[in-house]
Amino acid sequence: MQALVVERLTGDVSGVALADVAEPGRGAGEVKVRVAAASLNFPDLLMTRGEYQFKPEVPFTSGLEFAGEVLEADPGSGFAPGDRVMGGNKTGAFAEIACVPAGKLSVMPTGMDFAAAAAMGAAYATAFTGLVELGGLQEGQWMLVHGASGGVGLAACDLARALGARVIATTGSPAKAARIAALACPEAVIVAEGRFREEVARLTGGALADIVFDPVGGDVFDESTRCVAFGGKLVVVGFTSGRIAEVSTNIPLIKGFSIVGLRAGEYARRFPERGAAITRAITHLAEAGAIFPAIDRILPLSRWREGFDAMVRRELVGKVVFVPGA
Ligand SMILES: NC(=O)c1ccc[n+]([C@@H]2O[C@H](COP(=O)([O-])OP(=O)(O)OC[C@H]3O[C@@H](n4cnc5c(N)ncnc54)[C@H](OP(=O)(O)O)[C@@H]3O)[C@@H](O)[C@H]2O)c1
CATH class of the missing domain: 3.90.180.10 (Medium-chain alcohol dehydrogenases, catalytic domain)
Structure with a gap:
């Protein structure tokens, strides 16, 4: 599958490349998702430089959040194939397939498209x-x-x-x-x-x-x-x-x-009930049409560099959304 891989940590994005990699295997308690859209966050940029507080070992697939459709999930996990979900697990979102713990996902607000859902979560x-x-x-x-x-x-x-x-x-x-x-x-x-x-x-x-x-x-x-x-x-x-x-x-x-x-x-991890309440409140506001994430541009993942560069150059007003496989 296509994925954006951080191969080396550098001060720019010269250590980052679009690669053909094996699909991730679904671990215990994880949900396998076909990523339909993934959004760029400032920490993604920091992680390409090793400057974020979370420092994954290279090589790793970039991307901390996505929206997509569930392919496989454990019975009782709260998710089933076909569910439209959003979430992420710090890395792995800029790829065609992602596997993340069920607790890192939530059901997308009703009526929202994948790009908006990918842009909404973390922000x-x-x-x-x-x-x-x-x-x-x-x-x-x-x-x-x-x-x-x-x-x-x-x-x-x-x-x-x-x-x-x-x-x-x-x-x-x-x-x-x-x-x-x-x-x-x-x-x-x-x-x-x-x-x-x-x-x-x-x-x-x-x-x-x-x-x-x-x-x-x-x-x-x-x-x-x-x-x-x-x-x-x-x-x-x-x-x-x-x-x-x-x-x-x-x-x-x-x-x-x-x-x-x-x-x-970290707040949501330490206080999971508050984390769930925050997700519910945001979903409620989104479904009521009270909030809507602003997207600056939607790019195929093959044009990832354009999105990263625009963030570095402070050109953006709103989020960059990548579409993997395109
Ligand atoms: N604390 C948390 O839990 C948490 C969670 C998520 C993100 N964050 C942090 O929040 C920050 C924003 O993330 P983001 O994803 O929104 O990034 P972003 O979309 O790139 O937005 C950052 C904004 O900061 C301003 N900026 C950029 N470079 C600047 C510079 N050199 N000097 C002054 N202003 C500059 C720009 O606004 P203007 O061009 O309009 O000035 C830019 O639009 C990051 O530091 C990220 O790590 C924190």
């Missing part, structure tokens, strides 16, 4: 865990969402709006502002460069943000410590800027806010 679970579970999002609160053109950032904007919050989206790429506004319908899109606290204060009538959702880090995190309301939360999501920020602990003390670290996958 919306991350957004929901950060904003609702850890952030305690309430209707009418102000959210400041950074990296809003990205898969996770756009999902956070979309979800927060659907839950009745007021969203200020930020981007480091002014040319993307109009597309973010059209897709996520926030109250405002601002450019997160230099000092942006005054803009946040003006937009919120001086209240500042109840939750800052930050996948960018670096300078954006530093300035964000000036944008959180008293009693608010600054949720650390990632470091796409390439710099892990440091903070003097007197700042959250004086300003009365909390800094919260988010690990959405």
Whole structure:
């Protein structure tokens, strides 16, 4: 079968290649799925460089999430051939066939197509865990969402709006502002460069943000410590800027806010009941038409390089979806 294999860890994608590999064997408790669509996430890129917290041994098949149709499953696993499912297990999604533990899959929302389902899972679970579970999002609160053109950032904007919050989206790429506004319908899109606290204060009538959702880090995190309301939360999501920020602990003390670290996958593993509740809540919102993942482009897996390059060059607004076998 066709699969995207990371053969060597390099600083670029020169160690990655489309290859013809043997179909994975289905282990005990695993479900075998024909992958119809798989989406690219920033951690996929980091894993090609050995820079993600999870470091699989090379060679490995890339791709942390997919949607597809069940081919084989154990009786009693909750799945049967023909079921339309979504999920993933950190690697193995960029292939025609994937085998993953049953607990890593969920049934796709009714009415959703494979591309949207592949694009939704990790991004919306991350957004929901950060904003609702850890952030305690309430209707009418102000959210400041950074990296809003990205898969996770756009999902956070979309979800927060659907839950009745007021969203200020930020981007480091002014040319993307109009597309973010059209897709996520926030109250405002601002450019997160230099000092942006005054803009946040003006937009919120001086209240500042109840939750800052930050996948960018670096300078954006530093300035964000000036944008959180008293009693608010600054949720650390990632470091796409390439710099892990440091903070003097007197700042959250004086300003009365909390800094919260988010690990959405680990949260669901440690608290499986909450993980299942998050999946149910997202599915419910999707089936009600309240949220919808934004897709920048759908590519055959043979054009994987185009998708990876676009992510590296920060060209995307929304997700890249690959179609294996095409
Ligand atoms: N904590 C968790 O549980 C969890 C789960 C999933 C993902 N993540 C993390 O969330 C982050 C976003 O993932 P994603 O899949 O949404 O990635 P993505 O689709 O590539 O989006 C990342 C966004 O960050 C901004 N960005 C990229 N490079 C940047 C740079 N050098 N300086 C400043 N901004 C930059 C870009 O927005 P603009 O061009 O608009 O500025 C880009 O759209 C990653 O760090 C990922 O590891 C965390």
